[in-house]
Amino acid sequence: xxxxxxxxxxxxxxxxxxxxxxxxxxxxxxxxxxAKEMTVREALNSALxxxxxADPRVFLMGEEVGEYQGAYKISKGLLEKYGPDRVxxxxxxxxxxxxxGVGAAYYGLKPVIEFMTFNFSMQAIxxxxxxxxxxxxxxxxxxxxxxxxxxxxGAAAGVGAQHSQCYAAWYxxxxxxxxxxxxxxxxxxxxxxxxxxxxxxxxxxxxELLYGESFPISAETLDxxxxxxxxxxxxxxxxxxxxxxxxxxxxxxxxxxxxxxxxEGISAEVINLRSxxxxxxxxxxxSVRKTNRLVTVEEGFxxxxxxxxxxxxxxxxxxxxLDAPVERIAGADVPMPYAANxxxxxxxxxxxxxxxxxxxxxxxSSLAATA
Amino acid sequence: xxxSATAQIIQPLSINSARSVDNSDACTKTLxxxxxxxxxxxxxxxxxxxxxSISPLARRPTTVFAVSSDVVKExxxxxxxxxxxxxxxxxxxxxxxxxxxxxxxxxxxxxxMYYRGKMFGFVHLYNGQEAVSTxxxxxxxxxxxxxxxxxxxxxxxxxxxxxxxVMSELFGKTTGCCRxxxxxxxxxxxxxxxxxxxxxxxxxxxxxTGAAFTSKYKREVLKExxxxxxxxxxxxxxxxxxxxxxxxxxxxLWKLPIVFVVENNLWAIGMSHVRATxxxxxxxxxxxxxxxxxxxxxxxxxxxxxxxxxxxxxxxxGEGPTLVECETYRFRGHSLADxxxxxxxxxxxxYATRDPITALKKxxxxxxxxxxxxxxxxxxxxxxLVEDAVEFADKSPVPARSQLLxxxxxxxxxxxxxxxxxxxxxxxxxxxGTAQV
Numbered sequence: 001x002x003x004x005x006x007x008x009x010x011x012x013x014x015x016x017x018x019x020x021x022x023x024x025x026x027x028x029x030x031x032x033x034x035a036k037e038m039t040v041r042e043a044l045n046s047a048l049x050x051x052x053x054a055d056p057r058v059f060l061m062g063e064e065v066g067e068y069q070g071a072y073k074i075s076k077g078l079l080e081k082y083g084p085d086r087v088x089x090x091x092x093x094x095x096x097x098x099x100x101g102v103g104a105a106y107y108g109l110k111p112v113i114e115f116m117t118f119n120f121s122m123q124a125i126x127x128x129x130x131x132x133x134x135x136x137x138x139x140x141x142x143x144x145x146x147x148x149x150x151x152x153x154g155a156a157a158g159v160g161a162q163h164s165q166c167y168a169a170w171y172x173x174x175x176x177x178x179x180x181x182x183x184x185x186x187x188x189x190x191x192x193x194x195x196x197x198x199x200x201x202x203x204x205x206x207x208e209l210l211y212g213e214s215f216p217i218s219a220e221t222l223d224x225x226x227x228x229x230x231x232x233x234x235x236x237x238x239x240x241x242x243x244x245x246x247x248x249x250x251x252x253x254x255x256x257x258x259x260x261x262x263x264e265g266i267s268a269e270v271i272n273l274r275s276x277x278x279x280x281x282x283x284x285x286x287s288v289r290k291t292n293r294l295v296t297v298e299e300g301f302x303x304x305x306x307x308x309x310x311x312x313x314x315x316x317x318x319x320x321x322l323d324a325p326v327e328r329i330a331g332a333d334v335p336m337p338y339a340a341n342x343x344x345x346x347x348x349x350x351x352x353x354x355x356x357x358x359x360x361x362x363x364x365s366s367l368a369a370t371a
Numbered sequence: 372x373x374x375s376a377t378a379q380i381i382q383p384l385s386i387n388s389a390r391s392v393d394n395s396d397a398c399t400k401t402l403x404x405x406x407x408x409x410x411x412x413x414x415x416x417x418x419x420x421x422x423x424s425i426s427p428l429a430r431r432p433t434t435v436f437a438v439s440s441d442v443v444k445e446x447x448x449x450x451x452x453x454x455x456x457x458x459x460x461x462x463x464x465x466x467x468x469x470x471x472x473x474x475x476x477x478x479x480x481x482x483x484m485y486y487r488g489k490m491f492g493f494v495h496l497y498n499g500q501e502a503v504s505t506x507x508x509x510x511x512x513x514x515x516x517x518x519x520x521x522x523x524x525x526x527x528x529x530x531x532x533x534x535x536x537v538m539s540e541l542f543g544k545t546t547g548c549c550r551x552x553x554x555x556x557x558x559x560x561x562x563x564x565x566x567x568x569x570x571x572x573x574x575x576x577x578x579x580t581g582a583a584f585t586s587k588y589k590r591e592v593l594k595e596x597x598x599x600x601x602x603x604x605x606x607x608x609x610x611x612x613x614x615x616x617x618x619x620x621x622x623x624l625w626k627l628p629i630v631f632v633v634e635n636n637l638w639a640i641g642m643s644h645v646r647a648t649x650x651x652x653x654x655x656x657x658x659x660x661x662x663x664x665x666x667x668x669x670x671x672x673x674x675x676x677x678x679x680x681x682x683x684x685x686x687x688x689g690e691g692p693t694l695v696e697c698e699t700y701r702f703r704g705h706s707l708a709d710x711x712x713x714x715x716x717x718x719x720x721x722y723a724t725r726d727p728i729t730a731l732k733k734x735x736x737x738x739x740x741x742x743x744x745x746x747x748x749x750x751x752x753x754x755x756l757v758e759d760a761v762e763f764a765d766k767s768p769v770p771a772r773s774q775l776l777x778x779x780x781x782x783x784x785x786x787x788x789x790x791x792x793x794x795x796x797x798x799x800x801x802x803x804g805t806a807q808v
Contacts, residue, residue, distance in 0.1 A: 091617075093620070093621065096577050096620075096621055097577075097617075099578050099580065100577050102581055103580060104584050106582060106585075108585070131574055135559070136778055137552055138549060138553040138568070139561070139778075140550035140552045140778050141777070178780075194787045226790065227789070230786050278786065
């Protein structure tokens, strides 16, 4: 388990290099006074706070969520505000407390179960899938499970193979689960609120490295009844030459790649998936039909990944519209190495996305025709 | 005393080992501490004889110490003093008999239907263990929760799910309690608060603990008037699983209103309990976590009922969980596909003489509680009920093709709830463009 909380110094949403070793400066967490900016951590904290105050049936359960203020400080201040009955510190018993959450959800409470990282959810995956996801179906609609499983997912920095896996593809294949992956603070707030209000089990995949990043935020987002639809992707940047789909941290990389590509005359459309399940096939396909090229980006393992599913979906629905083979960027097909330089090679970087986009535009080889 | 449990609230009791094995007349004796029999000496020897490789165990003392909390012990001593007190009234007796006979008749009919091809897949029958289900569940209110394993037909029936619905579910018809979508191993009923029906052993225990958590939460946070109790039924094999211990810990830690009922039928498919467990006395695991651990003869519905009353009342009062180990036996194999070759026929014969239904009948006859005719009337009524259930299930339609994709989500098309509180897919503007604020 991670003993050290890491925060990153960021400026204006553009992350610094992810692999700085050694001491990290703990960024001041004061809410930015230049109005309308919020870190993802603040967004999640405020969303939890508002939902817990709106509905007394919502409670938070997990390791270190109470007195420690949250392993990544997401639940800071909630214990003082709501008391130990509603912010429950658990022993190290993922299977046990996840099952307890599911049992409580059967009876109309709305638990938010926090996993310190989603890697630990593997100890509880039986409950997430067999007793939460499948119950509404097995009981023919009698018993619904309004539970949220949340926590950081995917690679952090230098945490090794057992703490770095991305679970989007695993959970995304289960009927009966909704799987969300926010990127910005607006996503984090809106999707977490939607997840807590939702009557079905939701797996909410956050990203540890995004917690400290600030994003501009509009006034509507700060409203306590704000929420985003589950199952709808967002077009972060419009373009006409190539579609790049991504989720979670990779959206930031895709946006940077789009900036680089624009300088070279390639206009990339960046789609922030937001929802892995249900996957917004219509938005993806509409975009591909416009641009005729597709690059999928994800952090997880390539085989049976989210990119594979998007690729198949596009082939099924928009085959005639494709001008180039679909490019699939994913993490390396190895358990995450520890050494900094190897770790950098095992996770997609901005250059990889740029290269893939150029390949799909036939710009990468010397024989390529002009766009 | 060989009991080494850390006993803050537990007083170990030693058992008089001179009792006869054929204690089908055990019901007729009033309860006294010494009647808290678990395995008798002969049974222990029988088990050890079957597993000759476990030589260290053969040297253990062959009596089993039952342990009960102080309160239970005091109650027993009190009832000692008035030998004329019967344990049940006539009405209760008939209710218990009817419920156990329903369980037995239903399961026998299931076996018949399975061999005729009307039922399929995995079917796990409960014959022989009826005393545990009836003894516990008949003491519950409708709002109390029951969580079971794959051997859940009789738990559902005892809790009140109509036999017709259970039988239809087993036939895979749309009139079943889960519209045919759950099956034998996944009996759910919201109305009767049966929370399943889980195929993975140990999976139901945290779910039951969660239901107990809800009960406590409703009382303390939502300030509702709620004293509902959760019962978790599971077997001896489950007691080696990590989730069991995790939940014993948390239930005792948070004083949750739950009773953990171990149906120790000595066999986990073909794995004998003593071969799989370092310390086969499961009730001892309760005190290790700070809750009372009780061992009771699970073939005797009256004894089970006495212990159950105490444990359920304890939970209802908010004093926390209890672990009850019921020594019982399943007359049939693990499932209808199990050839059941590993169990010693002599062991099976022995337990057949301790059939809970016969035992109850004998008790009621000897104490002149009911007449033969009344019992026969119940038998007839239940047989007709079960026949009717089969006919109903037979005539019911199979699910329509469109039912395949239903019920995956509570929210009709899985797109969540919008800010106005309605399902998003019902909002006509939902499919317009990409998501904006």
